[in-house]
Amino acid sequence: MSHSWLFWALLSAAFAALTAIFAKVGVAQVNSDLATLLRTIVILAMVAAMVAAGGSWQAPGEIPRRTWMFLVLSGLATGASWLCYFRALKLGEAARVAPVDKLSVVLVAVFGVMFLGERLSAVATLGVVLIAAGAALVAVG
Template identity: 45%
Template sequence: MSWLIYAILSAVSAAFVSIFGKMGLEKVDANTATAVRSVIMTLFLFSVVAFQGNISKIPEIIGSKKTFMFVILSGLAGATSWLFYFLALKTGKVSQVAPIDKLSVVIATVAAIAFFGERLSLLNGIGVVLIALGVLFTALH
């Protein structure tokens, strides 16, 4: 499969995180729900890794200090993202919270330019600006 198909599947899955998350948060603490969700994700993901026969590759990640440090930082960033996302969903509208979350596209693009020296074409730059404007227009209605 190409990256585009995976990206579309990611977007569809992420949309249902918002919908199912909002439904599940009605009468529970958002942080506790996020923790339970994380355990479910962990079990599911380790099942996928085991099914693929890649459990033996875990020491490669842990054995490389640099790789492991960035995996840890990515995990912490993901965890805080989901804590804040579920807190926002608890009291906000999905139609407002989800678009603001997509500012991550703009932030990630700026960070990729700063950290990796990635370059944007004029068309890409316009697209990023439109995403930012779209987020604002959608979320602040």
């Protein structure tokens, strides 16, 4: 099971849910940007330990330039997302913020089709539409 993408995706969803709950409580007494910085430091230490323990280190010079460019862009997008997410949690209810944040699922599907040439089946398209509708209902409800 640990070699299945679905296993890891479900774990990701579970940890993302815990992230929202823990962050909502954690951001209550501190500026949301500072909370994001503190969270990022913890993540950096955890991932560094995983890379070291797993022997995954690769010399930076061995990594292709194109890979660096897209990883830097991904890092910038992640940072912006986290800053916005923590600000939203500071201002709103976790049960409403998190589902709206998950509109990223809809956007990934749209961007995947537009920029990566991916194709969605009719059933997958319906799923994406239902996710968007569900997020909208939670946001206004």
